[in-house]
Amino acid sequence: QKEVEQDPGPLSVPEGAIVSLNCTYSNSAFQYFMWYRQYSRKGPELLMYTYSSGNKEDGRFTAQVDKSSKYISLFIRDSQPSDSATYLCAMSSAARQLTFGSGTQLTVLP
Amino acid sequence: GAVVSQHPSWVICKSGTSVKIECRSLDFQATTMFWYRQFPKQSLMLMATSNEGSKATYEQGVEKDKFLINHASLTLSTLTVTSAHPEDSSFYICSATVGREGGYTFGSGTRLTVV
Numbered sequence: 001q002k003e004v005e006q007d008p009g010p011l012s013v014p015e016g017a018i019v020s021l022n023c024t025y026s027n028s029a030f031q032y033f034m035w036y037r038q039y040s041r042k043g044p045e046l047l048m049y050t051y052s053s054g055n056k057e058d059g060r061f062t063a064q065v066d067k068s069s070k071y072i073s074l075f076i077r078d079s080q081p082s083d084s085a086t087y088l089c090a091m092s093s094a095a096r097q098l099t100f101g102s103g104t105q106l107t108v109l110p
Numbered sequence: 111g112a113v114v115s116q117h118p119s120w121v122i123c124k125s126g127t128s129v130k131i132e133c134r135s136l137d138f139q140a141t142t143m144f145w146y147r148q149f150p151k152q153s154l155m156l157m158a159t160s161n162e163g164s165k166a167t168y169e170q171g172v173e174k175d176k177f178l179i180n181h182a183s184l185t186l187s188t189l190t191v192t193s194a195h196p197e198d199s200s201f202y203i204c205s206a207t208v209g210r211e212g213g214y215t216f217g218s219g220t221r222l223t224v225v
Contacts, residue, residue: 034214043116043203043216044154088153090214096207098144098214100153 003027006089006101015110019076023089023101026070030091030099033065035074038086038103047087048074079108112138114206116217123194123224131189131220133204139184140206144214145177148201157202160187194224 006023013019021035032051036044048063050056050072056063062075072091076083089101113136123129133143141162146154158179159167166179176198178190191198205216 036216041201041219041221043114043205043219046215096142097156097159098205102153105151 001026003099004089004091004101007104008102010105010107012107012109013079015079015081015108017079019079019083019106021074021087021104023072024070025091027093028070029093031094032092033063033072034090035063036088036090038088044088081108081110083108112215114204114215114217116204116220118220119218120221121223123222125195125224126193128190128192129194129222131202133187133189133217135185135206141184143181143187143204143206145179145189146203146205148203154203191222194222196224198222199224
């Protein structure tokens, strides 16, 4: 079993839809949770960073962390074609080494 | 925000030659940098952790003599792929942490093709 599980998709949604991306994990030592967006042939770009459980909102993006269920989510409201990319969840313990999910490929159709 | 500059963005080299990839933190000091490898449609796999002024820590299965990492200053880490072979063709990405509470900033990646 992988430490971090993420549905690889692909996921296609119409423009304006709400997108829900999720990851589950098994390592209870993870404390820092991140979501990255990666366009083709580019490095990952940090979207959201959360410490421990709770919600965090930044514009159209909302990140949720439920440590009791070992489950994290990223919601994208009013999705745009420019949101089409691969979304990677990542997490780390206090030791700071990142563990990535496999990534979900998202396409927002105009 | 914090920026990590990675160079070159792509390189083609002949089998048996060596290639150096540079990773620089432009507006902050990075005592620790990380090197990842990513195959098409796959996630990032950590290769090694690079610490300024000391030897890198390699992940299991990564050949330290093939992937030489040097972190000689607080703003520069380099990865040298020695005696490259076609199976080394991949997307290599570096990253650095930004402070204790910050996330990780990634470079733009280097696409290596060995022919």
